[in-house]
Amino acid sequence: MTAPENPPQAPLPAESRAAVTLHDVAREAGVSLATASRSLNGSTRKVAEEYRQRVLAAAERLNYTPNLSAQAVARGSTRTVALLVADIADPYFSTIASGVGAAADEAQLLVTMAATERDPERELELVRTMRGQRPRVMILASSRRTDDPLAPALRAELEAFEQTGGRVVVISTNDLNFRTVLLDNAAGARDLALALADRGYRHVAVLAAPEGLVTSEDRLRGFTEGLAARGIELDPAAVVRTGFTRDGGYEGMQRLLAMGREIDLVFAVNDVMAVGALSAVRDAGLTPGVDIALAGFDDIPTVRDVTPPLSTVAIPLAEVGRRALAMALDEPAAGSHEPVATTVVLRASTPHRH
Amino acid sequence: MTAPENPPQAPLPAESRAAVTLHDVAREAGVSLATASRSLNGSTRKVAEEYRQRVLAAAERLNYTPNLSAQAVARGSTRTVALLVADIADPYFSTIASGVGAAADEAQLLVTMAATERDPERELELVRTMRGQRPRVMILASSRRTDDPLAPALRAELEAFEQTGGRVVVISTNDLNFRTVLLDNAAGARDLALALADRGYRHVAVLAAPEGLVTSEDRLRGFTEGLAARGIELDPAAVVRTGFTRDGGYEGMQRLLAMGREIDLVFAVNDVMAVGALSAVRDAGLTPGVDIALAGFDDIPTVRDVTPPLSTVAIPLAEVGRRALAMALDEPAAGSHEPVATTVVLRASTPHRH
DNA sequence: TTGAAAGCGCTACCAC
DNA sequence: GTGGTAGCGCTTTCAA
Numbered sequence: 001m002t003a004p005e006n007p008p009q010a011p012l013p014a015e016s017r018a019a020v021t022l023h024d025v026a027r028e029a030g031v032s033l034a035t036a037s038r039s040l041n042g043s044t045r046k047v048a049e050e051y052r053q054r055v056l057a058a059a060e061r062l063n064y065t066p067n068l069s070a071q072a073v074a075r076g077s078t079r080t081v082a083l084l085v086a087d088i089a090d091p092y093f094s095t096i097a098s099g100v101g102a103a104a105d106e107a108q109l110l111v112t113m114a115a116t117e118r119d120p121e122r123e124l125e126l127v128r129t130m131r132g133q134r135p136r137v138m139i140l141a142s143s144r145r146t147d148d149p150l151a152p153a154l155r156a157e158l159e160a161f162e163q164t165g166g167r168v169v170v171i172s173t174n175d176l177n178f179r180t181v182l183l184d185n186a187a188g189a190r191d192l193a194l195a196l197a198d199r200g201y202r203h204v205a206v207l208a209a210p211e212g213l214v215t216s217e218d219r220l221r222g223f224t225e226g227l228a229a230r231g232i233e234l235d236p237a238a239v240v241r242t243g244f245t246r247d248g249g250y251e252g253m254q255r256l257l258a259m260g261r262e263i264d265l266v267f268a269v270n271d272v273m274a275v276g277a278l279s280a281v282r283d284a285g286l287t288p289g290v291d292i293a294l295a296g297f298d299d300i301p302t303v304r305d306v307t308p309p310l311s312t313v314a315i316p317l318a319e320v321g322r323r324a325l326a327m328a329l330d331e332p333a334a335g336s337h338e339p340v341a342t343t344v345v346l347r348a349s350t351p352h353r354h
Numbered sequence: 355m356t357a358p359e360n361p362p363q364a365p366l367p368a369e370s371r372a373a374v375t376l377h378d379v380a381r382e383a384g385v386s387l388a389t390a391s392r393s394l395n396g397s398t399r400k401v402a403e404e405y406r407q408r409v410l411a412a413a414e415r416l417n418y419t420p421n422l423s424a425q426a427v428a429r430g431s432t433r434t435v436a437l438l439v440a441d442i443a444d445p446y447f448s449t450i451a452s453g454v455g456a457a458a459d460e461a462q463l464l465v466t467m468a469a470t471e472r473d474p475e476r477e478l479e480l481v482r483t484m485r486g487q488r489p490r491v492m493i494l495a496s497s498r499r500t501d502d503p504l505a506p507a508l509r510a511e512l513e514a515f516e517q518t519g520g521r522v523v524v525i526s527t528n529d530l531n532f533r534t535v536l537l538d539n540a541a542g543a544r545d546l547a548l549a550l551a552d553r554g555y556r557h558v559a560v561l562a563a564p565e566g567l568v569t570s571e572d573r574l575r576g577f578t579e580g581l582a583a584r585g586i587e588l589d590p591a592a593v594v595r596t597g598f599t600r601d602g603g604y605e606g607m608q609r610l611l612a613m614g615r616e617i618d619l620v621f622a623v624n625d626v627m628a629v630g631a632l633s634a635v636r637d638a639g640l641t642p643g644v645d646i647a648l649a650g651f652d653d654i655p656t657v658r659d660v661t662p663p664l665s666t667v668a669i670p671l672a673e674v675g676r677r678a679l680a681m682a683l684d685e686p687a688a689g690s691h692e693p694v695a696t697t698v699v700l701r702a703s704t705p706h707r708h
Numbered sequence: 709t710t711g712a713a714a715g716c717g718c719t720a721c722c723a724c
Numbered sequence: 725g726t727g728g729t730a731g732c733g734c735t736t737t738c739a740a
Binding site: 111 | 370371372373417419420421422423424426427430432434441442443445448449451452455456459464465466467468469482483484485486487488510511514517518519600629630632633636655656658659660661672
Binding site for chain 4: 375420423426427
């Protein structure tokens with residue numbers, strides 16, 4: 001008794017009338033296209049107040065919204081900023097995105113966002129696509145690789161974009177040679193290492209991302225240097241490579257524990273990894289901060305709420321996002337091209353030894 | 355001895371030549387505009403293979419990228435989806451955004467995103483602006499209010515958008531009467547309450563958002579009903595209203611503790627609040643999960659890593675994002691219009707009582 | 709199959 | 725100040 005299948009979904013709006021155009025508004029107001037344009041979107045007011053009001057009223061009545069694409073074509077420029085991040089669900093990137101969004105809002109700009117998933121091919125592809133939007137600004141917060149064979153192609157693409165009047169801002173490293181919101185990852189990690197060495201730690205291990213991620217390498221190097229400055233050598237065998245994620249941190253810490261080394265401190269190159277590592281320590285029956293000290297990098301909100309709260313290096317991520325856009329827009333407030341100030345924050349996860 | 359100030363920044367690209375246009379490609383390839391268009395972006399191939407290759411080569415040589423705005427104007431449609439969230443830095447929204455982004459990527463769509471900051475005026479304003487983009491789809495994940503006086507205006511705006519062929523999908527509640535990815539917040543909260551009652555809790559308090567946030571109210575109501583079904587009455591005085599954020603949860607819990615009530619369980623209407631509450635409990639010298647049990651809602655990643663891990667109601671947030679877009683695109687995979695399945699997850703923060 | 713040309717919605721220049 | 729109108733870069737008829 002199979003009744004004849006109903007169409008899966010009624011095709012919704014029977015009549016899909018075209019959107020209201022400026023032409024409609026002009027007609028409704030009884031003025032010319034030009035006057036309508038001037039009263040609605042024109043910059044320098046040279047429209048008689050009466051006409052102006054008529055147009056505004058007509059626009060309101062018709063619920064007119066200017067077609068941004070048409071404006072873009074006519075003006076030869078858009079009010080768009082393109083933002084590339086590695087992974088929007090990661091608090092590091094979502095906080096930066098939130099800063100970019102806030103600044104864009106103030107500048108009356110719209111944000112188009114895409115995730116590279118740390119895949120250089122995808123990144124290049126996305127840059128090409130977004131270039132089609134002709135955005136005013138392109139912000140790259142996607143994490144860079146040291147050995148990316150596609151880097152020259154990416155640079156060429158970005159240069160072509162700047163050549164046509166666009167602005168590129170890269171966040172973190174300036175290996176691409178564009179305007180950069182520099183994060184001095186190495187210095188931050190060095191400072192952290194010094195502070196932790198001063199708290200008495202000597203047997204140190206590191207949870208790092210797979211080789212080739214610039215951010216991870218910089219932090220690892222800085223940390224190593226900091227330890228060295230206090231006469232502590234970081235055994236290369238104590239550097240575990242793992243995913244740049246919470247689960248990566250968890251898994252890496254398990255491997256580290258399985259090695260049976262004497263360890264009193266583990267530095268994870270970012271906070272999400274550190275948080276995962278913390279859970280791994282606890283799940284192994286040990287007490288983080290007592291049996292093994294832990295530190296991360298970034299100061300994401302979560303690290304205050306885990307137990308014990310994690311020591312880390314704070315970066316003003318939302319501010320970084322804001323600054324990236326300001327820099328692109330040549331705002332003086334963008335400040336210097338000096339690295340963003342980074343702050344060591346010591347918490348209970350790295351108590352004084354003895 | 356103040357030397358004359360250098361110009362703060364050399365004005366970058368001396369010559370800002372215009373972007374390569376299809377016209378340039380056609381000329382370079384020695385074919386007409388029409389043929390160039392057909393070979394590059396045309397759907398049905400009816401171009402001689404030789405010409406086609408010539409055009410492709412020319413485009414590549416010139417590093418041509420089609421102007422998306424111009425295409426939009428000519429075609430009368432875009433490949434854009436507009437996404438509105440309350441706060442992109444909040445893991446709830448960033449995870450949804452990540453799902454929308456993944457689905458958009460598969461559908462070859464670009465995502466424009468903006469944050470409403472839970473301000474209805476901003477929301478309305480943003481919808482108007484984004485409507486100017488003429489996106490194919492508009493997804494609203496911004497949290498709704500029960501008493502929003504601007505709701506009719508918002509609905510009118512969205513209806514106008516659908517009238518012109520756009521698709522609207524609302525996430526969470528369907529108070530606006532558009533396609534909806536329904537989250538049965540009340541049912542989830544009820545199930546949670548039942549499960550917790552069965553674990554023996556009797557003296558319950560709730561940390562809720564300020565009155566009027568639909569999501570918060572639904573969860574509060576569902577939770578109350580669940581308790582009632584087990585013969586437990588929730589004292590209205592035990593419902594603390596506070597910010598819908600981590601800090602809100604912290605502060606609300608402090609107030610709750612200061613009240614001196616007998617409490618064995620606190621339900622926070624979302625996880626970020628619960629996480630804040632957990633820290634407040636600990637900072638008050640109590641042990642979460644022992645002195646006071648805690649539960650949240652959403653199952654954000656963080657709740658697994660705090661101590662003790664938090665009981666909560668899991669929502670497949672990334673999937674919700676994907677589904678929202680699928681639904682807008684009339685994909686059969688969008689599945690039913692039934693609520694998204696929600697799962698109670700009991701963890702160590704709510705152990706059995708006695 | 710190809711190319712000329714008429715739009716798409718809007719801006720901005722140029723007369724009046 | 726106002727209104728034609730020539731574009732902006734592209735798609736898509738319509739003839740050839």
